[in-house]
Amino acid sequence: MGRFRRLCQEHRDRIYTFAFYYMGNREDAEDITQEVLFRLWHHGLRMDDEGVAAWLTRVARNACLDALRQRSRYRSVVSTQDPEPILQRTPAVEADDVDLRRQLEAALTRLESPLREIVIMREIQDLSYREISQSLELPLNTVKVYLHRGRRRLRALLQE
Amino acid sequence: MPSTSPCSWTQERIEAYIDGELTPVEQGRLEAHAATCAACAAELEDARRLVGELRDLPALTCPDAVSQALQDRIYRTRQDRWRTAARRWYAPLAAAAVLALIAGYHLFDPEPVPPAFSPKEVAQARRQVEWTLAYLSDLNSRMGTTVRDDVIQPHLVQPLRLNLDAILPVQTM
Structure with missing residues (x-):
């Protein structure tokens, strides 16, 4: 349990951050983080520490996609609800900033895959192109092209 | 010479410019155009602001x-x-x-497994059987009975001897 606990402590915030911005709400982010760490316990402990980060990101991304698929199936038979507020309102955060961030986070959840994960990983999580390339198993130049495309698409979404 | 307009050329490269991926020549060309084109300058500013806002989003x-x-x-x-x-x-x-x-x-x-016979015991048993047969033969002749040797030998003595011979080699090895 020692190694597993250490890996959980090292990676859980990163997984949670990724899932939160990908899914746009805390509840899904918690479920996905738990699912990813459970899969680490179940399957992933055989790999070395260097490979774990990329593997976890890949699993997190797939778990997000699975959750979105399930949600779309669920929403096809159940009435849709308004998305919950993403950012918690705190006195320290200006109302305009809150609004801006909400818009940005909402726009992120409307980006297509893999643009969404690449923008999150590069701009919010500050991963290198090489790390993104390994995690998503995409060529490095493709990652760059998708990143630029994703930012352009985000700008367009924010202007709608 | 490229056939695209300066605005298209610039807008296609704004993201790469922000990430510092243009060559010095390309960078100079983009900056020169943005200095004279309000639309492209605004586009560049929007792109910069978005990247800044994205990078300001907190890790959780x-x-x-x-x-x-x-x-x-x-x-x-x-x-x-x-x-x-x-x-x-x-x-x-x-x-x-x-x-x-x-x-x-x-x-x-x-x-319980019976103990193995010793060769001495088997030899003694053989002698007892032979003595018994000899005694029976003698008694038979003295009593004048009609049981003949050629009946006793093949039907009584030989089977007993065969059984003993079957046991003896095992026990003597």
Whole structure:
């Protein structure tokens, strides 16, 4: 349990951050983080520490996609609800900033895959192109092209 | 010469410019155009602001409830695995236990095995049989009975001798 606990402590915030911005709400982010760490316990402990980060990101991304698929199936038979507020309102955060961030986070959840994960990983999580390339198993130049495309698409979404 | 307009050329390269991926020549060309084109300058400013806002989004801390839920799930999974394994192995283990009990009964409480004969004992038995047969033959002749030697020899003496011969080599080796 020692190694597993250490890996959980090292990676859980990163997984949670990724899932939160990908899914746009805390509840899904918690479920996905738990699912990813459970899969680490179940399957992933055989790999070395260097490979774990990329593997976890890949699993997190797939778990997000699975959750979105399930949600779309669920929403096809159940009435849709308004998305919950993403950012918690705190006195320290200006109302305009809150609004801006909400818009940005909402726009992120409307980006297509893999643009969404690449923008999150590069701009919010500050991963290198090489790390993104390994995690998503995409060529490095493709990652760059998708990143630029994703930012352009985000700008367009924010202007709608 | 490229056929695209300066605005298209610039807008296609704004993201790469922000990431510092243009050559010095391309960078100079883009900056020169943005200095004279309000639309492209605004586009460049929007792109810069977006990247700044994205990079300002905070990294989050995973709630402790996730770790607790994970521990509970792992615990339940281990319990389920144990139960499944117990169910899977229960019947074979029970059968093996019964077999072990039977085998143990026979191993530790066996049927009594008669002790092996010594060659001396067999030789003595042979002498007793031969003496008995000789005595019977003598008694037969003295009593004047009609049992003949050619009946006694093949039907009584020979089978007994064969049985003894079968035992003797084993015992004498």
